[in-house]
Amino acid sequence: xxxxxxxxxxxxxxxxxxxxxxxxxxxxxxxxxxxxxxxxxxxxxxxxxxxxxxxxxxxxxxxxxxxxxxxxxxxxx
Amino acid sequence: xxxxxxxxxxxxxxxxxxxxxxxxxxxxxxxxxxxxxxxxxxxxxxxxxxxxxxxxxxxxxxxxxxxxxxxxxxxxx
Amino acid sequence: xxxxxxxxxxxxxxxxxxxxxxxxxxxxxxxxxxxxxxxxxxxxxxxxxxxxxxxxxxxxxxxxxxxxxxxxxxxxxxxxxxxxxxxxxxxxxxxxxxxxxxxxxxxxxxxxxxxxxxxxxxxxxxxxxxxxxxxxxxxxxxxx
Amino acid sequence: xxxxxxxxxxxxxxxxxxxxxxxxxxxxxxxxxxxxxxxxxxxxxxxxxxxxxxxxxxxxxxxxxxxxxxxxxxxxxxxxxxxxxxxxxxxxxxxxxxxxxxxxxxxxxxxxxxxxxxxxxxxxxxxxxxxxxxxxxxxxxxxx
Numbered sequence: 371x372x373x374x375x376x377x378x379x380x381x382x383x384x385x386x387x388x389x390x391x392x393x394x395x396x397x398x399x400x401x402x403x404x405x406x407x408x409x410x411x412x413x414x415x416x417x418x419x420x421x422x423x424x425x426x427x428x429x430x431x432x433x434x435x436x437x438x439x440x441x442x443x444x445x446x447x
Numbered sequence: 448x449x450x451x452x453x454x455x456x457x458x459x460x461x462x463x464x465x466x467x468x469x470x471x472x473x474x475x476x477x478x479x480x481x482x483x484x485x486x487x488x489x490x491x492x493x494x495x496x497x498x499x500x501x502x503x504x505x506x507x508x509x510x511x512x513x514x515x516x517x518x519x520x521x522x523x524x
Numbered sequence: 525x526x527x528x529x530x531x532x533x534x535x536x537x538x539x540x541x542x543x544x545x546x547x548x549x550x551x552x553x554x555x556x557x558x559x560x561x562x563x564x565x566x567x568x569x570x571x572x573x574x575x576x577x578x579x580x581x582x583x584x585x586x587x588x589x590x591x592x593x594x595x596x597x598x599x600x601x602x603x604x605x606x607x608x609x610x611x612x613x614x615x616x617x618x619x620x621x622x623x624x625x626x627x628x629x630x631x632x633x634x635x636x637x638x639x640x641x642x643x644x645x646x647x648x649x650x651x652x653x654x655x656x657x658x659x660x661x662x663x664x665x666x667x668x
Numbered sequence: 669x670x671x672x673x674x675x676x677x678x679x680x681x682x683x684x685x686x687x688x689x690x691x692x693x694x695x696x697x698x699x700x701x702x703x704x705x706x707x708x709x710x711x712x713x714x715x716x717x718x719x720x721x722x723x724x725x726x727x728x729x730x731x732x733x734x735x736x737x738x739x740x741x742x743x744x745x746x747x748x749x750x751x752x753x754x755x756x757x758x759x760x761x762x763x764x765x766x767x768x769x770x771x772x773x774x775x776x777x778x779x780x781x782x783x784x785x786x787x788x789x790x791x792x793x794x795x796x797x798x799x800x801x802x803x804x805x806x807x808x809x810x811x812x
Contacts, residue, residue, distance in 0.1 A: 453582070455580065455582055455650065455652060456580065456652030456654075456664060457652070457664040497582070497585060497650070500582075500584060500585035500588050500589075516582055516585065516650075518582060518650050519652065519664070520666065520667070521646070521647065521648070521649060521650055521651055521652065521667065522646075522651065522652050522653045522664065522665035522666055522667045523579065523581070523586075523610060523622070523645060523646060523649045523650075523651025523652070523653065523667070524562045524610070524621070524622045524642065524645055524646040524651070524667070
């Protein structure tokens with residue numbers, strides 16, 4: 371199963387793309403590792419990951435069809 | 448010397464006039480007493496007195512040409 | 525000393541507020557504005573409905589006091605500007621009678637200064653509101 | 669669930685704010701409105717001047733979060749209403765990019781709810797501002 375990941379704000383600058391499709395690595399920690407290997411600039415970036423519009427705080431498993439978002443610190447307003 | 452006193456807000460309802468000219472009784476306490484005698488409804492009213500646009504907190508003497516104002520609690524805004 | 529006049533006869537119009545906001549577009553050092561608007565409530569008092577408030581003031585004393593409040597607030601907060609407008613005369617329920625507008629580089633100063641200014645206006649300016657009932661009668665407004 | 673949209677393309681116009689205010693004239697149970705406006709600052713950063721901020725958002729997530737914030741604020745404060753508008757796209761220095769508008773019977777609820785809402789919007793909504801420099805270049809905005 372492949373999943374789609376969207377990079378927001380300065381993370382898209384760092385990855386050079388706003389979204390990418392990868393094989394589901396099964397968990398948040400595994401995904402984070404895979405992405406940092408694929409995009410070395412992410413290794414030093416601050417970000418949180420949201421699954422289906424909710425920020426994840428733990429190493430959750432990633433379900434099929436999950437909507438993944440990598441988000442840098444917010445700066446609205 | 449006579450002085451002029453202006454009654455604001457509900458105090459004008461209580462005195463039945465918005466201003467009055469009286470002989471200067473010499474001090475704030477004396478003026479307050481004279482006014483309460485002249486307008487008995489003032490005796491139970493809450494008010495402060497301003498001399499030349501400043502609220503007085505003590506029994507000051509009243510100077511010639513002083514501008515006296517009797518003011519009920521403020522309710523602007 | 526020329527004191528800034530805060531009083532206007534009648535209600536404060538929404539387009540007047542819009543014009544005040546628009547004037548600040550050239551002040552590009554501003555990052556946040558805070559606005560407080562007082563609106564006349566159609567309170568129900570023992571079955572009588574308030575249809576309007578008639579405001580009167582000891583005007584020259586109020587302007588002197590407002591000047592003092594302005595100086596104190598500018599001394600306390602890093603504001604870019606502050607504007608205050610208060611109605612006199614009969615203001616109908618639903619109309620705006622008070623407009624306080626503060627601006628600053630960072631939001632906190634504008635927000636805190638506006639709230640403090642509103643409290644001081646209500647507590648310290650010699651202004652009186654007469655709540656006029658539907659049909660007949662009135663009572664004098666009391667600030668809380 | 670139909671979520672309220674808070675986003676609009678481009679700056680928030682002063683006349684839009686005026687229309688929002690005017691719409692509340694029929695709500696005669698309101699005694700106080702509080703408005704916060706965020707304005708784009710022409711900051712000087714190491715000699716480079718910010719001419720605009722380009723806002724992007726994770727829109728559907730932001731709307732869900734805003735709904736949650738709205739529910740929490742209505743549960744906490746006795747508000748009559750609350751309106752939030754945030755710009756997306758390029759907003760020039762001096763233009764308004766955020767409009768938060770709260771109303772209540774007594775002023776304190778509107779004032780406190782507005783300040784809290786602004787803080788939560790800045791901290792919790794997935795929105796990003798890209799500060800565009802005069803001539804060339806940009807940097808990503810950081811909220812304080």
